[in-house]
């Protein structure tokens with residue numbers, strides 16, 4: 001009896017809005033919504049495109065934080081193979097129905113009554129069988145081996161703890177500046193001031209994204225935010241890090257890299 005590898009990741013997919021949005025329409029694949037060849041081809045192509053994206057996102061330095069997250073991804077990969085084996089076998093039924101409709105040349109497929117013996121059927125079933133044998137040999141042991149790797153990582157509990165953890169990683173001159181902060185209410189308006197290439201920046205969380213804001217040339221606006229009179233250099237950079245409790249080294253490395261890149265921007269020449 002093949003194991004259902006999806007158990008390991010399905011909870012995550014249901015909890016995570018992004019995964020839910022990406023997969024929601026296809027997750028249950030109600031047959032009444034996908035009834036025509038163009039639907040079938042679109043679903044199959046979408047699945048292939050989504051699968052191709054996985055190795056690309058894994059190449060990112062910070063794609064995953066822990067072996068346990070890696071085990072979830074491992075389970076998704078074996079679930080994809082499980083689904084591929086089922087789809088290869090389902091294609092034999094699809095060909096049967098074409099033959100029953102007498103839409104196939106008998107010399108190509110053989111007698112409609114003996115479709116299971118055709119070369120296409122045999123090859124599809126052989127491929128599905130090999131995938132299942134591969135799953136039996138490797139899936140369970142692979143997922144367990146990855147899942148069992150102990151992680152020493154302790155992520156910060158919230159954004160304030162992340163700011164505390166990231167401050168020493170932003171250089172000797174970095175300093176945590178306290179603002180309105182109440183962990184019970186989920187409020188933290190603290191920020192970290194740091195220096196990169198002789199320019200001063202602050203690391204702050206705005207609209208649920210981590211950003212760096214240039215302090216040189218900045219003035220306090222009427223709403224308490226910083227405004228910049230000179231626009232010849234980026235006054236702020238969104239770091240593309242969303243998690244309130246991201247990996248401190250990820251946040252520090254990204255902040256320093258983006259600050260250096262923003263400093264290196266050559267101002268436009270004004271005649």
Ligand SMILES: [Zn+2]
Nearest residue numbers: 160181188190
């Ligand atoms: Zn705080």
